[in-house]
Every structure is written in structure tokens, then in C-alpha cells.
Amino acid sequence: MAKGSLPAIFIDGEAGTTGLGIRQRLEALPGIQLRSIDPERRKDPEAKRALMADVDLVVLCLPDAAAKEAAAMAASLGKDAPKLLDASTAHRVDPDWAFGFPELNPAQAAKIAAAQNVANPGCYPTGGIALLRPLVDAGLIPADHPITVNAVSGYSGGGKAMIEGYEAGTSPAFELYGLGLEHKHLPELQLYSTLTRRPIFVPSVGNYRQGMLVSIPLHLDTLPGTPKASQLEAALAAHYAGSEWVKVVPTAGNAKLEPEALNDTNAMELRVFGNDDRHQAVLVARLDNLGKGASGAAVQNIRIMLNLQAHQAAAA
Incomplete structure (x- = not known):
């Protein structure tokens, strides 16, 4: 599969x-080999x-327009085209790109492995889709159910200006x-949760660097059964x-949850907080917006796309 003795990766951006x-x-x-462009020819x-x-593979860490240009350039290489993993929003709902959430369903990891082009998920949709898709598939939440997704992230997910504002102490708490x-x-939250009714999504940012909570409140007596x-x-x-x-x-009676416990990991935890007497529940996903919400998920996808575990085992 590799063009050289070891799979080579270029991170564009x-x-x-x-x-x-x-x-x-x-x-x-x-x-693996990591390749870079000479800074003078960037x-x-x-x-x-x-x-x-x-x-063998190019990771696109670019604004959407630049990611589309880079994808077109790669496609023009024909048989020499590398696999692409796009970390931008540009291709996440494109039917010609595999969605890079391997846990989406039992077939998704194989789809990612076979794909030429894979779109890395967004941080917020990773938590929302992880909570909703299994419950829609199981018939517990109808596809047309009114859904609200609330989320809070550390400021590192907001780009250069937001990071600078918080680190300078000029942004709100x-x-x-x-x-x-x-x-x-x-769009990706709705598509991959298989919701037919557009959800309401309310994001927020707190004065801490990284870590995320995604929560979805439910009135259980409005759900089937x-x-x-x-x-x-x-x-x-x-x-x-x-x-x-x-x-x-399991929630084990806990009534509090903080967002930073999984920082610097690719882990994601899902919880269901419920009050059956009130017929209410809150679904919560906790993840690192820079881990499973971005770079960690990208490396998970890269390993699948290049079959790195098998390659490394063979090399050993």
C-alpha cells in the first residue's frame, strides 16, 4: 500500500x-514517515x-476553501493521488467522502479503511452523534423528534483569535x-444522527483551554413507550x-460533571442522567475537543486508513 518502505504522511496546515x-x-x-514542505516553498x-x-496520505488542516482546493489538486494526480483526511468542515456531508467516526455503526470502520477520502468529524457533532445515532437506530428516539443539543467547549476549539483573547484575559468567563x-x-449533526427534523444547537465556550460536554435533554413521556x-x-x-x-x-447517583477529565486523550464517555418519576433524562458526552474532537480522532482514522497496526506488526 505504501509508496515507500514506510507509509508517508504530509500534514497540510x-x-x-x-x-x-x-x-x-x-x-x-x-x-511511519512525516513529510513537510520546505518553509520557503510553503x-x-x-x-x-x-x-x-x-x-500515502495527506491530512488537510486548512480553512474550508483551501481544503477544497487541496482536494482538487490531489484528485488531479490520478493514480498517484494520496488518501486524504480532511479536518475542515468542507467535506463532512459530501456523499463521496467517508465520515470519520468509526463508532458510527458496525460497518463504518471498514468504510473508512476502504475510502480514498475521509472527513474528520467536528468536535461538537462527535458528542451529539455518539449520543443520538444509537438511540434513533434502536427506535427509542423518533427521527423527527424535536431535539436540542447544548454544549460547552474550552476556548482552544475557537481558533486563533479566540485563543488569543482568552489567554490575554480580554474575553468573558x-x-x-x-x-x-x-x-x-x-448539517453533519443532523445527517449522521439520521434526524429528519433539524435540531436546535446551542454551543458555548468557557474560560478554560480544552475539554467538552455535549448534553441533550429529553422528556421521556414524549418518546414512544x-x-x-x-x-x-x-x-x-x-x-x-x-x-x-x-x-x-453509569451515573451512580452523581449529579455533577466537569469537562476536563479526558483532556489529552482520544476517549469519550457517554452518560444518561435520569429521573424516571419526572419522565426526564439528560444525555451527556464528555470528550477532549482537541482529542476525540479533533487530533485524536484524526490519528484514529489515519491508523485505520493506512492499516497502521497491521503494518507496524509486520515491520516488528
Whole structure:
């Protein structure tokens, strides 16, 4: 599968937050090559094209428009085209790109492995889809049910200006945003949760660097059969049984949850907080917005796309 003795990877946009995170994680993996463009030729299209033709996989850590341009350049290479993993929003709902959430369903990891092009999920949709898709598939939540997704993230997910504002102490301690209800993560959240009714999504940011909570409140008596919280938890547990990175955690009577416990990991925890007497529940996903929400998920997908575990075992 590799063009050389070891699979080679080029991170296009490696100086950004996600690119740096991916590079740091990949540097810890044996049996791969990381390739870069000479800094003096960073904006030279021919230099980029030549490097793309010489590697096995390119990670796109670029703004959407630039990601589309880079994807077109890769496609123009024909048989020399590398596999692409796009960390931008540009291709997440494109039917010609595999969606890079391996835990989506039993067939998704194989789909990612076979794909030429894979779109890395957004941080917020990772938590929302992880909670909703199994419950819609199980018939516990109708596809047309009115859904609200609330979420809070550390400021590292907001880009250069937001990071600088918080680190300079000029940004607020907490704020809601995306209140025009047109957040760019909504299309993938709806599509891969298989919702036919557009959900309401309310993101927010807190004055801490990284870590995320995604929560979805439910009135259980508006769902078919008025399920108990334990039934929702059981359906999630069945879906993620055996998963390496996604775990369903019993609430054990806890009534608080903080967002930073999984920082610097690719793990995600799912919980169902319920009050059956009130017929209410809150689904909660906890993850690192820079881990399973970005760079960690990217490296998980890279390993699948390049069959790195098998390759590394053979090399050993």
C-alpha cells in the first residue's frame, strides 16, 4: 500500500492547533514517515503537488476553501493521488467522502479503511452523534423528534483569535454563541444522527483551554413507550460494547460533571442522567475537543486508513 518502505504522511496546515496536535500524536507512532514542505516553498502549488504525489496520505488542516482546493489538486494526480483526511468542515456531508467516526455503526470502520477520502468529524457533532445515532437506530428516539443539543467547549476549539483573547484575559468567563442557529456543525449533526427534523444547537465556550460536554435533554413521556433512563443507557452500552475509545459510564447517583477529565486523550464517555418519576433524562458526552474532537480522532482514522497496526506488526 505504501509508496515507500514506510507509509508517508504530509500534514497540510501543520502549524495550526489541530495540525500541531496531529503531528505530536503521529510522532509517537513507530513505522511511519512525516513529510513537510520546505518553509520557503510553503505557498508554492507545484511543491505541494509534488509532495502529495510522493506520500500515502495527506491530512488537510486548512480553512474550508483551501481544503477544497487541496482536494482538487490531489484528485488531479490520478493514480498517484494520496488518501486524504480532511479536518475542515468542507467535506463532512459530501456523499463521496467517508465520515470519520468509526463508532458510527458496525460497518463504518471498514468504510473508512476502504475510502480514498475521509472527513474528520467536528468536535461538537462527535458528542451529539455518539449520543443520538444509537438511540434513533434502536427506535427509542423518533427521527423527527424535536431535539436540542447544548454544549460547552474550552476556548482552544475557537481558533486563533479566540485563543488569543482568552489567554490575554480580554474575553468573558463564559458565553453562548451561534445564536443565529446556523452553526456550521449542524448539517453533519443532523445527517449522521439520521434526524429528519433539524435540531436546535446551542454551543458555548468557557474560560478554560480544552475539554467538552455535549448534553441533550429529553422528556421521556414524549418518546414512544415512555422509556426509562436505564433503557437509553442500555441501548448506548449495546452499541458501544467492545469499543476502544467510547465508553458508556453509569451515573451512580452523581449529579455533577466537569469537562476536563479526558483532556489529552482520544476517549469519550457517554452518560444518561435520569429521573424516571419526572419522565426526564439528560444525555451527556464528555470528550477532549482537541482529542476525540479533533487530533485524536484524526490519528484514529489515519491508523485505520493506512492499516497502521497491521503494518507496524509486520515491520516488528
